[in-house]
Every structure is written in structure tokens, then in C-alpha cells.
Amino acid sequence: MKVLLIEDDDETAEFIERGLREQGDMIDRAATGRDGMFLAGDGDYDVLIVDRLLPGMDGLNVVRLLREAEVTTPVLFLSALSGLDDRISGLDAGGDDYLVKPFAFAELRARLRALVRRPPMAATSNLLQVADLTLDRLARRVERAGQRIELQPREFRLLEYLMEHQGEVVTRTMLLEHVWEYHFEPKTSVVETHMSRLRTKIDKPFEAELIKTVRGSGYVLTAPD
Amino acid sequence: MFSRRPTKIFASASFRLTMAYAAVFVVVTLTVIFAGGAAAMAIFRAELKDEVAEELRALAAEAAQGRETLLNALAARAAKTGETGLSYQLAGPSGEALFGDLGLSRFESDWFEFVPVGEDDEEEWLGRAERLPDGSWLAVVSDLEQVHDTWELMVAGTGWTLAISLPLALLCGAMMSAMVLRRIEAIDATAARIRDGGLHERAPLRGSGDEFDRLTANINAMLDSIEALTRNIRDVSSGIAHDLRTPLTRVSNRLESLQERRPAGAELESEIEAVKSEISTLLVTFDALLRIGEIEAGTRRAGFRTLDFSALSGELAETYEVMAAESGKRLSSQIAPGVQLQGDRALLVQMIANVLENAIVHTASGTEISLSLSPATDGARLVIADTGPGIPEAERQRVFTRFYRGDRSRRTNGNGLGMNIVRSIAGLHGIKVTLADNAPGLRVEFLVPRESLR
Structure with missing residues (x-):
């Protein structure tokens, strides 16, 4: 770069x-x-x-x-x-x-x-995909390995943002600004808690982990090697 | 110090007011006198014309009896000129003088004015001529002496009137301006005392409720709010100093100990993390202070948009249902759809989030928290209530002051600015915030007035 x-x-x-x-x-x-x-x-x-x-x-x-x-x-x-x-x-x-x-x-x-690395596709495509995980923006539908996953609206938005930036580290502040529209520091661990629930739904039941924590920086959603 | 020295007399508002008053008085007096005089003069003239016309008619009647009778009549009347002010001339058809000689040469059956020979040329006489049946001309003339005398009398009278009334006018003007200026000087004197440091000084009210009382009351109200702001700034600066000294001291201590002990590996890592976290707390406090400043400056009102308050409340309720559940509490929400208002999205999110976070952070596990948005007769009402420990009534107002932290929240994280931000944001949007007893717990009510709704 x-x-x-x-x-x-x-x-x-x-x-x-x-x-x-x-x-x-x-x-x-x-x-x-x-x-x-x-x-x-x-x-x-x-x-x-x-x-x-x-x-x-x-x-x-x-x-x-x-x-x-x-x-x-x-x-x-x-x-x-x-x-x-x-x-x-x-x-x-x-x-x-x-x-x-x-x-x-x-x-x-x-x-x-x-x-x-802003992917030019992300803004226009309705279907986001990383490995066996797909997110359909229009139908508001998430599937992994052909299995439907129910997400709360906020969890959906969080996953959408991570998938738009797949392979890139996104920080806590970026998530607060873009997913929650918070321009202040919350007292509760909003990001961590939602992230942990999201992982429980899309990673835990499956073999490969897609969301990884990058110590001291944030999170990255990426296809397993 | 340059405030209380006496102003030069000609530059003073008092002097100018007095002069203006006197000038107006003189102009009005003169106008009244001359307008009245002119009217009186017109009436006199009309009366004299009547007299002349009457005389002409009478003499015409005499002339009908023959020229001798007319000449006799003329002679008799001319003898009384001193009393009546009337003079006569009779001329033959070709203009030759038959009686009297006023110096008239051309005749017409109409009114005329002329200056007779040997008279002061400013004093015109008024007359009228008539042609008699035998072709001769008869003229009757009035010397207008009465009119001229009246005019002169009036001019003299005016002099006297002014001589008496001008000092009176000056006196009245001086008194009036003194009355006005005394009030202004009282305000001026207060301003001077305030400038010299007495911000608690207030201008005296007379209690009459007149314009000056209203001005004074407004100035006093302005001073009240300036004094409150100044006190607030002083409180905030000392609040900042106290609040920041503790974490700064901790940072300094940690760095000092690092310098002495020079630990390695995991310990070094954790010490550095600790310092970073202290510093980030400080930065959050700074951000909050700057945010309050920004909100209170009111500049954000320019960015107001119509937004769906119901949807915004719903999204926050969703996020904090998760957060409440995480710490063993329960958040339930009841939101009326379609409440739209004019506002700043980012700020309203912060306002509601701050209150919800307080309800989650400062209460024990098992607490029930509720968020409800409902239309009310006077607008819309957003209520966030909890069954936690609540806030004693005496402390409720102080919650909104900067750096206030209740005894119970001292142990938890926070900078004492949260509720202050809440109130600032609400204020910017015209929203009224009140704290009430939820019996048990705290009930925070936001009343969005009808004007702020869309």
C-alpha cells in the first residue's frame, strides 16, 4: 500500500x-x-x-x-x-x-x-458470501452450509458489515459507528456482547471459525485457509 | 476607570433631550399662534368687505336721487373717515375726479388692493368700485387699519408668549430628561460596579412595570444567567481538575514504577495495558466534555432532520435487551409506532443509550427495566424505568449537574457526565426530562413537546 x-x-x-x-x-x-x-x-x-x-x-x-x-x-x-x-x-x-x-x-x-480494499461489489451486490456463509440483503436471510440461521436485526447488520469488509480488520470503534451509529463511548460492552452472540450462532455449531479476534485491534471475518 | 466622570454638557443626552423638547415646544407654539392669526385675519377681511359692499349699496341708493344728494352723502361720510376707516372717490365716465382723490385712475366693478399716495407701502388698502347708472364710477375703500393693528398686536404677543414659555419649556424638558436619565444612570452605575467585579450586583427596580422596569428586569435576568454560567464554568473547571487528577496520578505512578522495576514479558505488557486503559478513560471524559460544549453551543440544531423516533427507540431497546440479559436483568419495551420528530439522530441515540446504560450498570441482577414510548396529549412521552435502588428525592436534581456521582455509583465506572449530556441533548430538542420515583426504582421521563414532533 x-x-x-x-x-x-x-x-x-x-x-x-x-x-x-x-x-x-x-x-x-x-x-x-x-x-x-x-x-x-x-x-x-x-x-x-x-x-x-x-x-x-x-x-x-x-x-x-x-x-x-x-x-x-x-x-x-x-x-x-x-x-x-x-x-x-x-x-x-x-x-x-x-x-x-x-x-x-x-x-x-x-x-x-x-x-x-473497499470491495467494489459490496455496495451493489445483494448477496454476500464468505466460504460457506451467505447473507442475502434483500431477503434478510443468512445461511451457513445450507442451514438457515436466525439473527436479530442488530446481529444481521453486524454480520453484514463484517462481510462487506471480509479479510480486513474492523475495530470496535468502526463497528460502533457503522452498526450502532454511536459517536460516543458506551459504558457497557455493546460490541463484545453482540459479537459473542453472533459467533455463537454462525461459528459455534460449525467446524471452521470465520470470525477471529485480532488482539488489541478488533475483529476479522475471513474464509478459513 | 473611566465610567463615572461627568459627561460634557453639550454631549449629554440630557442636554439634547431638553433642547429637542424646547424646539418642539417653540415650533408648536408659533404654529398655533400664526395659524390662529391667519384665520382671524381672514375673518376681519371678510367683515370689512361686507362693510364696504354695504356702503356701496347705500351710496348707490343715494345716487338714484341725483348727483347732488350723492355728493352730500359722500361729504357727510368722508367727515367720519377717522371712525369708520372708509374713504371715497367719485369719478366721471372719462375718469375726471368729482369727489375725493385717492389716486385711483382705472376702475372696474371688482375688489382691488392698492397703496394710496403718501401712505406706508406695506399697508395696503382694500376697496371696490361700482359703475353708477349715469356712467360715473364710485369707489369705497377701507384702510385695513384694524387688520394691520391686530397683526402687529399678535406679533408682539408672540414675543411675550415665547419669552414666558421658552424657559418653561426648557424647565419641563430638563425635568423630563432628568427623570428618564436617572433611570438610565442607575443601570449604568450597576453596569460599572459589575465591571469592577461585582457580578452579584443588580439594577434597582421601581416596581411600576414601565419600559424601564422591563429593561431593568431583562438586564437582571441576563445577569442571573451570566452569573450562573460563570459559576458553572468555575464548577466545571474545578470538577475537571479533580476528576482528571486521580487517573493522571495513577498513570504517573505506574510509569514511575515501570522505570524503577523495568519488568519484562507479561508483566510489562499488563502494566502498559493498564496505563493505556487509564488514558482512554481520560480521553472519554474529554470527549464527553467537548460533546456537552458542542451541544450547548446549539450549533447542531442546523443539522436537524425528521426522524422516526419509534424506530430509533426500538433499535436501542433491542440492543439493550441483549445487554440487560447479559447481566441478569430484563429489559422490556412497549413502543407506539410512527412517532416522528425533528432532531439529530446521533445525539438522540446517545441520550437514550446513556439512560438505558445507567439502568443496567447501576442496578443489581434481577432488576426489571422498561422502556415505553407513547403518544400523550401534549406530545409524546418516553419513559425508562427500573426497579433498582432509585435516587433519593433530594439528590434527583443534582444528578444533572456535571461530575455528579451518586454514592452508589462511586464504585462503578463513569465520569459523572452522562446525565448532564442527557439533559443537554434533551434541552437542544425542546424535550423535558424529569426524574421520578418508580416505587421502587428510578423513572426517567422524557416529554417531547408537540412542537418538536413531526
Whole structure:
């Protein structure tokens, strides 16, 4: 994965660069909006990480101008601004995801992977499939190994999200935002509890485990090797 | 300090008010006098015209008896000019003077004004001529002296009137503006005291309920809310300081001990996990505070959409039925379909989730929790009740204050901001939240007013 990071804070930039290089990713850095725009328009990147508050040109404008220039590279906004409004204005400007500082590296990595490998089929296809597990969005029907599985609406949505991102790590925060529409930290272990019930229904009765916990990061749904 | 020095007299509102009052007074006085005068003058003139016309008719009658009779009559009347103010001229058909000489040369049967020879040219006389049957012209003229005298008298009177009334007007103006400005100065003085640090100061009310009382009452109400906000900010800052000091101290202690002991393997891992978890608690608290700030700024109202409150409540009930069951409690829900309202989805989800989570986290196993949404006469009512320990009546209001934590919840996780967020979100949506006794347990009622429904 080739990443362009537009971030003026050296410490944050080094933290991200070190992490991504360890994963074997390529990364370029720009410290100002102007340099970032120049590189983004020129280079062939898989994803851009853009800080909201940049010297000279603000991150929102950078992305707005890139979108106007028809640069369609996915953008992840990085920002210390955590208000719901800030999130919305980031997405309106043409960003694809929004991550609030401070963040865990695992969260950033998971979100970047989700942006880069967003399967084009997932958005349009009504039938999702991983190994012998199928989910029919229209009929709201889930089957594994030809056997019908009854899920509660929330469990269905959770499985749907995992299957849309099959093979990618999804974090707890991503699940809270997309499955529950929570933009706050709940006091109860909502994600863990629902995940455990979902596993009881789709994994336990069967031989191979499809949902795996990735320690310190989140979950991944993937076909067994 | 620059507030209480006396203002320059010409710059003062008092001076300008007084002058304006006096000017209006003078203009009104003059208008009344001159309008009245002009009317009086018109009446005088009309009367004089009648007199002249009457005289002409009488003399025409004399003329019918022959020229001698007319000349005699004219002579008799001309002798009384001093009393009547009337003068006469009789001219032959070709204009030759037969009696009197007013200097008239051209005759017409109509009214005319002229300045007679040797008279002050500002004083016009008024007359009328008539042609007699023998072709001669008879003119009768009034010297208008009465009219001119009245006018002069009036002008003189006006001078006197102004001489007396102008000081009176100035006095009245001064008194009026003093009355008005005394009220304003009282408010000004209060403002100055407040600026010097006395935020508890209030402007005095007179109790008359007039505009100034209303202004004062509004200013006082504004000061009340500013004072409450300031106190709130002070409470919150010290709340934050206290609440954050404990976990920060723990983080600092753990790091210090790590530095000394330099443990390896699993212990190091678990120590680092512990520090990370302390820090994430801190971040959650910060997020909650920022969220409250954002909500209370009211800017989110711009993003209100019509949304299905029934569906939203149903989804949350579904999630928390699972969560309740997990900890040995039971959540049941009764939701009337089709309740739509104007609002912010993300915030309303947080509002209901916070209350449901409290009911799950702060109660013992076996507790019954219920969520119901029903239409009411004045809107819609969402009730979340539990059979847990409840909150003593005396403490119920304090639940909504920032960083409040009941004695029972001290042992559990939480930052004391949950119910504060609930109330802020409700307030933003015009929803009224009340806490009541569920006998036993706590009953949280949200009343969505009719105006917020869609």
C-alpha cells in the first residue's frame, strides 16, 4: 500500500510512518497543504492521510481542491477536532473517513485497509458470501452450509458489515459507528456482547471459525485457509 | 476607570433631550399662534368687505336721487373717515375726479388692493368700485387699519408668549430628561460596579412595570444567567481538575514504577495495558466534555432532520435487551409506532443509550427495566424505568449537574457526565426530562413537546 501523509506535527507523522513501514507499506510525507497537494496530484497513491489543521492551507481545502481536480484517491482525515460537526464537514469536503486524535495505530491501520480494499461489489451486490456463509440483503436471510440461521436485526447488520469488509480488520470503534451509529463511548460492552452472540450462532455449531479476534485491534471475518 | 466622570454638557443626552423638547415646544407654539392669526385675519377681511359692499349699496341708493344728494352723502361720510376707516372717490365716465382723490385712475366693478399716495407701502388698502347708472364710477375703500393693528398686536404677543414659555419649556424638558436619565444612570452605575467585579450586583427596580422596569428586569435576568454560567464554568473547571487528577496520578505512578522495576514479558505488557486503559478513560471524559460544549453551543440544531423516533427507540431497546440479559436483568419495551420528530439522530441515540446504560450498570441482577414510548396529549412521552435502588428525592436534581456521582455509583465506572449530556441533548430538542420515583426504582421521563414532533 502506498500512502501519502499530509501532517505538520513531526511526532505524529513519525509515529504513523514507523508503524506503516513496519507493515511493509510505502509512505511519503508532506508537512504543508501545498506540498501535499502537489504530491497527491502527481504521485500514484492508494490512500491519503490528511490532517485537518495544516499551516498555510487547511486540510479541508486541500481535499476540496483535490476533488475538484478529479483526484479520487480515498482520503482519511486525521484531526484533533472531535465534534460531530467537524466530522460531517470533513466528509462533506470529500473525505472518506475521519479519525480523531489521539488514536491507536491499530485503528488507523484498520481504517486505511478498509478504504484501500473497499470491495467494489459490496455496495451493489445483494448477496454476500464468505466460504460457506451467505447473507442475502434483500431477503434478510443468512445461511451457513445450507442451514438457515436466525439473527436479530442488530446481529444481521453486524454480520453484514463484517462481510462487506471480509479479510480486513474492523475495530470496535468502526463497528460502533457503522452498526450502532454511536459517536460516543458506551459504558457497557455493546460490541463484545453482540459479537459473542453472533459467533455463537454462525461459528459455534460449525467446524471452521470465520470470525477471529485480532488482539488489541478488533475483529476479522475471513474464509478459513 | 473611566465610567463615572461627568459627561460634557453639550454631549449629554440630557442636554439634547431638553433642547429637542424646547424646539418642539417653540415650533408648536408659533404654529398655533400664526395659524390662529391667519384665520382671524381672514375673518376681519371678510367683515370689512361686507362693510364696504354695504356702503356701496347705500351710496348707490343715494345716487338714484341725483348727483347732488350723492355728493352730500359722500361729504357727510368722508367727515367720519377717522371712525369708520372708509374713504371715497367719485369719478366721471372719462375718469375726471368729482369727489375725493385717492389716486385711483382705472376702475372696474371688482375688489382691488392698492397703496394710496403718501401712505406706508406695506399697508395696503382694500376697496371696490361700482359703475353708477349715469356712467360715473364710485369707489369705497377701507384702510385695513384694524387688520394691520391686530397683526402687529399678535406679533408682539408672540414675543411675550415665547419669552414666558421658552424657559418653561426648557424647565419641563430638563425635568423630563432628568427623570428618564436617572433611570438610565442607575443601570449604568450597576453596569460599572459589575465591571469592577461585582457580578452579584443588580439594577434597582421601581416596581411600576414601565419600559424601564422591563429593561431593568431583562438586564437582571441576563445577569442571573451570566452569573450562573460563570459559576458553572468555575464548577466545571474545578470538577475537571479533580476528576482528571486521580487517573493522571495513577498513570504517573505506574510509569514511575515501570522505570524503577523495568519488568519484562507479561508483566510489562499488563502494566502498559493498564496505563493505556487509564488514558482512554481520560480521553472519554474529554470527549464527553467537548460533546456537552458542542451541544450547548446549539450549533447542531442546523443539522436537524425528521426522524422516526419509534424506530430509533426500538433499535436501542433491542440492543439493550441483549445487554440487560447479559447481566441478569430484563429489559422490556412497549413502543407506539410512527412517532416522528425533528432532531439529530446521533445525539438522540446517545441520550437514550446513556439512560438505558445507567439502568443496567447501576442496578443489581434481577432488576426489571422498561422502556415505553407513547403518544400523550401534549406530545409524546418516553419513559425508562427500573426497579433498582432509585435516587433519593433530594439528590434527583443534582444528578444533572456535571461530575455528579451518586454514592452508589462511586464504585462503578463513569465520569459523572452522562446525565448532564442527557439533559443537554434533551434541552437542544425542546424535550423535558424529569426524574421520578418508580416505587421502587428510578423513572426517567422524557416529554417531547408537540412542537418538536413531526
